[in-house]
Amino acid sequence: MVVALLVWAGVWNFRKRQAEMEAAKSKIVLVKDGASGPTSAEGADVSGTALMGKVAPGFTLVDLSGKKVSLADFKGHPVVVNFWATWCGPCKLEMPWFEEFYGKYKGQGLVVLGVSQDDEDTPKDKIAEAVQKIGVTYPILLPSKTIAKDYALADYLPETFYLDKNGVVVEHSLGAPPKDEMEAHVRKAMGL
Amino acid sequence: MKQGGQRIVNSEQLTARLLVVMLALVLVTPMVWAQGISFEDPSAAAKKTHVVLASDALEVEAGKAQDVELVFRVDEGYHINSHTPKDELLIPTVLTLSAEPGVKVVSEAYPKGALFKLDVGDGEVLDVYQGEFRVRLRVVAARGESTLMGSLRYQACDHAACFPPKTLAVRVAVQGK
Numbered sequence: 565m566v567v568a569l570l571v572w573a574g575v576w577n578f579r580k581r582q583a584e585m586e587a588a589k590s591k592i593v594l595v596k597d598g599a600s601g602p603t604s605a606e607g608a609d610v611s612g613t614a615l616m617g618k619v620a621p622g623f624t625l626v627d628l629s630g631k632k633v634s635l636a637d638f639k640g641h642p643v644v645v646n647f648w649a650t651w652c653g654p655c656k657l658e659m660p661w662f663e664e665f666y667g668k669y670k671g672q673g674l675v676v677l678g679v680s681q682d683d684e685d686t687p688k689d690k691i692a693e694a695v696q697k698i699g700v701t702y703p704i705l706l707p708s709k710t711i712a713k714d715y716a717l718a719d720y721l722p723e724t725f726y727l728d729k730n731g732v733v734v735e736h737s738l739g740a741p742p743k744d745e746m747e748a749h750v751r752k753a754m755g756l
Numbered sequence: 757m758k759q760g761g762q763r764i765v766n767s768e769q770l771t772a773r774l775l776v777v778m779l780a781l782v783l784v785t786p787m788v789w790a791q792g793i794s795f796e797d798p799s800a801a802a803k804k805t806h807v808v809l810a811s812d813a814l815e816v817e818a819g820k821a822q823d824v825e826l827v828f829r830v831d832e833g834y835h836i837n838s839h840t841p842k843d844e845l846l847i848p849t850v851l852t853l854s855a856e857p858g859v860k861v862v863s864e865a866y867p868k869g870a871l872f873k874l875d876v877g878d879g880e881v882l883d884v885y886q887g888e889f890r891v892r893l894r895v896v897a898a899r900g901e902s903t904l905m906g907s908l909r910y911q912a913c914d915h916a917a918c919f920p921p922k923t924l925a926v927r928v929a930v931q932g933k
Contacts, residue, residue, distance in 0.1 A: 649918070649920070650845045651845065651846055651847045651911050651918065651920075651921060652913075652917075652918040653843075653846065653874055653880055653882060653913060653918060654874060654876045654913070654916050654917055654918060655918070656845075656880070657874060657876040657878075657879075657880055658876060681920075690845075693845075694845050697845070719919060719920070720917045720918060720919045720920075721917060721918055722917065738917065739914075739916040739917035740876040740916045740917070741916075
């Protein structure tokens with residue numbers, strides 16, 4: 565029994581260290597000169613990264629006008645799914661960039677969806693007021709706990725998934741990356 | 757030994773088995789500890805708070821209104837919005853204290869925030885608390901022991917990401933002398 569427990573402890577330890585090494589590798593961020601560096605000081609949560617290379621989980625949410633919007637509605641389009649909240653300063657700084665990319669590439673099929681992660685009891689008017697202030701025109705979807713679980717979202721925002729026209733996650737970011745990096749992700753999703 | 761289909765274990769055999777189990781525990785426990793095996797929930801780190809109450813005891817002169825300070829510390833590398841953030845959409849830091857027997861809070865005053873430029877794009881300038889900050893209270897306490905109870909609601913960010921609003925329980929022992 566003692567030997568079996570020792571073997572089990574050794575295997576556990578080996579697997580744990582391997583997992584930690586993989587997580588550490590994924591935390592390494594290449595920073596260009598003049599870029600803003602790693603996107604978050606607590607970027608240890610790599611859960612969303614698990615969706616990389618996989619078809620993004622489907623969802624149906626309600627937009628600010630009360631209309632149901634499903635990810636499946638945009639089959640064949642590259643889609644940016646950006647999770648944000650009214651209380652998140654960096655989210656509000658990067659959203660105008662998504663608006664800019666949306667204007668630049670929507671003729672080529674790009675779809676941008678902003679999914680609010682405010683509490684579900686946050687008044688819709690408050691979210692609408694924030695959206696107006698930020699100045700984005702792409703669809704804003706109201707909060708749902710289910711989607712946070714399906715996308716294995718981290719405990720912090722912003723978090724963005726870039727899907728190609730087949731719905732496969734080709735890029736994922738936590739925190740607000742530099743603008744040129746965001747555009748590169750958008751272009752990758754578009755196959756450009 | 758088997759008797760009537762049942763296996764009978766005598767006291768010597770039972771003692772021997774107990775000794776083996778105890779020996780195994782004695783041998784394995786330090787090995788598990790030494791190899792750094794943790795049974796904690798790995799998600800606990802991600803759920804951690806970013807503010808702590810630095811002092812949880814006050815001594816005041818009984819029956820007299822006087823100023824005291826509650827000292828809070830924000831984790832290094834993070835900031836929280838001040839009590840008066842520049843943007844009305846941001847969540848201000850708010851201390852809420854409940855009425856408790858033996859101690860009365862007459863007023864509270866928040867410190868001024870520091871300016872903090874976000875490291876995203878042109879950078880929005882925020883009004884924040886970083887490191888240590890003190891909320892000044894004017895209190896009147898009765899002689900003896902009482903407790904200030906309440907909570908601090910805050911919302912923390914680092915240079916490029918934000919965490920959901922959190923609530924820190926506040927409990928401070930007050931000694932009226």
